[in-house]
Amino acid sequence: MIELAVGIFNGIGIGSVLLIAALGLAIVFGLMGVINLAHGELMMLGAYTTFVVQNFFRDLDAGDGIFGLYIFVALPAAFLISAMVGLILERGVIRFLYGRPLETLLATWGVSLILRQLVRSVNWLLAIAILLFCALFFGGMWVLRRRPNWEGIKGWAIAVLLPLSLGIAGLAGWAMTGVNTLAQPWFGPRNVDVSTPPWLRGGLEVGAYRLPYSRMFIIVLTLLCLLAVYWFFNRSDWGLRIRSVTQNRSMSACLGIPTETVDALTFALGSGLAGIAGCAITLLGSVGPNVGQNYIVDTFMVVVVGGVGNMFGAILAALAIGVSTYLLGSGALVGVFDDINALQFVAEFLRFFTSTSMARVMVFALIIAFLQVKPSGIFPQKGRTAEL
C-alpha cells in the first residue's frame, strides 16, 4: 500500500509539472482559440534562463551558500524572458492569424523549429547579426514611417529595406567569423545540467521509500502559481477584462475593453507560465534544445481532457494523467493486483504496459475512451457560444 502512496505522490509531482505548463496553454487556448505548438520551446527558454542564472550565481558564490538561492532569481527571470518572447510572438505572428487556428498551429510549429535551432547554434556572432538586422530594418522602417506618403511607399520600403539589412547583417556576421571568441556557441546542441540547490537535495524518508524535496518544491510551486492565477483572474481589473473577452469578444470591444491589449497580455501571461514550468523541469533532469518536445503532447492532452477555459478541469486532468502515467509505468498497480488471486489476469494485462513508453500507450487509450463519454472534456463550456 505504501508503494502505491509513494507512486501517487510521484505521479502528482509529474502532474504538477504538466499542470503549470498546461495552465498557460489552457489560458491562451480558452481566450483566443490559439494552439501554440511553440509552448514547449517557451518552457525550454525558461529552463535555459535558469541555467544562465545558475551559472551567474556560481560565479558569485564565495562559499557563503548564496548559490542555493539562485532559484528565487531564476523563477522571475524565466517568467519575464518567456513572457517577453511570447509577447514578440503574439505581436509579430499570431495576431495576423486570429480566426485561423490550423494556420496558427503551423506557424507556431515554424517558430518552435527556429527557437530550437537558435538555442543550438546561438553565439555572439549570430546575436550581433540579429541585433544589427533588427536595428537596420526596424530603425529604417521607423524613420520612413514619419514620411507623409508612408502608405504609398510601404511596399517598396519593405522590398528595399529587407534584403538590404539582411545583406548587411549577413556580411557583418561573415566578416567576423575569424574571431574565435565570438564564434563559440553559448549552449551548443548538447544537454546542459542545472544543479539543484543544496537545500533541495535529498528527501523525506517514509519507510523504505523517499519523497524527494525537489518534487515537493515543484508541487508547492504549482500551488502558488494556481493561487496567483486564480487571484489574477478573479480579483484584478485585467483579469476581469480577460474573462469578459473570453466570454464575448465583440461585446467586450463595444464596452471599451482594449481586446488587442488583452490578447497580448494573456499571451504573455501564458508564455510566462511556460517559463516557470521550464524552471521547474530543470529540477527533474538535464536541459536540452528538445526538452520542450517531451512535454508538449501531454500538455495538450491535459487541455483536451480538462475542457477549455476551466482551471479546475485542467487541474483534474493534469493530476489524472500524471498519476495514471506514473502508476502504470512504474508497475505499482501490478503489485496491487498481484496480491489478489482473483485479479491475476488484470495484473498480467497491466504488466504488458509496465514501461514509460507503454504507459503512454495505455493512457492515450484511456483518454480516447474517456472522450467517447465526454467529448468536450471534464467541464465542457456551456451555452450557445460553446462551439464543440
Place this chain on the structure above:
Amino acid sequence: MSSSPTHPPGTKSRRPKWWLEPAIVLGVAIALAVIMPLILPVFRLRLLGRFVALAIAALGIDLIWGYTGLLSLGHGIFFALGGYAFAMHLNLQLPEGQIPNFFSLYGVEELPWIWQPFYSLPVTLISIVLIPGLVAGLLGYLVFRNRIKGVYFSILTQAALLVFFNFFNGQQDLINGTNGLSTNRYEIFGVAAGAPQAQLAFFQTSLVMVGLVYLLCRWLTDGRFGRMLVAIRDDEIRARFAGYDPTGFKILVFAVSGAIAGISGALFTVQTGLITPSFMEVAFSIEMVIWVAVGGRASLIGAIIGTILVRTAQTFLSEWSPEAWLFFQGGLFLIVVTVLPNGLYGWFRDSAIPQVRSRLGLQPRLVSYPDIDLNPEVQQEQDELERLDR
C-alpha cells in the same frame, strides 16, 4: 467525371472527354519514368524516387486538409504502417525455416503470428493499403463520431502518432524496436531490393503510382463526393442541416487518405532501404503538411510540386549546412502561412497568371463561384436555351 450530363444529340459538350485527363497524367508519368533515368545520375535519381514516393502521401494530405479542412498531424502512422508491411514481407524472403536475424538477439525462436501473413506477396500488397486504411478509419470513427473537430482533431492525431511511436519503439522482440527493419539485402522477384535495377523499377513504380493516386484523388474530388468534402470544410453545420451526414464522409476520406499514405510509405521504405519508428516522429508528420501548404492547398498538382520542391531545397540546403536548413524550414512555415495562404499554385493561379494576362492585354477570365459552368444542371439549361434560340 462521375456524372455525365444528358446532352441532346448534336450539341457540343463543354466538358472535356472523361478519358483525356487520365491519359495525359499517365502519359506524363510514364514519359518521366523513361526519360529521368537517362538524364539524371544514379544518386540523384534515387533521391527523386523518394521525393515522388513522398508526393503520394502529400496527395492524401491534400485530400483531407485541402478539401475537407481536417488537419491531420498523424499521417506518419499510416506512412510507417505501409512501410513496415512491405519491409516485413521483404524480411521474410529467406530460405525455408529461417527467421530474420534480429530475432535471435532477443531470444525469439518462432516467428510471431503477426508476421505470418506477410509471407505472401498478394496479402502484403493488399495490407499495405488495407491496414493503414483500417487504422485510420477506426481512429476517425472514434474521433468524428463525437464531432471532435478543428484543432482538437489535430492534437488527437498528434497524440495517436506519439502512441504508435512509443509502441513501435518499445516492441523490441516483435519488430526490432528502435533499430527498425532494413530491406536492402533481401530479394524481391529474384533481385536484391538495394540493387540498381530494382531501385530503377521502384522509381518507375513510384511515378506510375503517383499518377494513379492523382487520378483517384481527382476522381474523388471532382464528383459529388468532392463537393461534399468542400461543403464539410466550408460549413459543416450547414451540411448537417441540409440532411447529409458529415461523419461518414469524414471517416471515409480519412481512411482513404491513410491508405494513400500507406502506399507512399511502402515505396519510400524500399527506396531508403530502412524503416524505423522515426518515421512516426512528430516533426516528419508536420513536414508533410508543409509540403502541401507550399505547393497549394486544395490543388492536387500543387501537393506533388510542393513536395518535390521542398525536399529538393532540403537536400541542397542541408548539403550546404544543416543549420541553415532548419532555420529555413521554420521560416518556410511562417512565410507560407502568413504570405502565401494558397501556396505557390494558388499564387500562380490567382495573382501571377492574371497579371501576366493583363500585361499582355488579354481579357481577365471571368470566375464564377461555385463553378457554374461546370454544373451539369446549369449546363443542361444553357444547352436547352441555345436550342430554343436556334
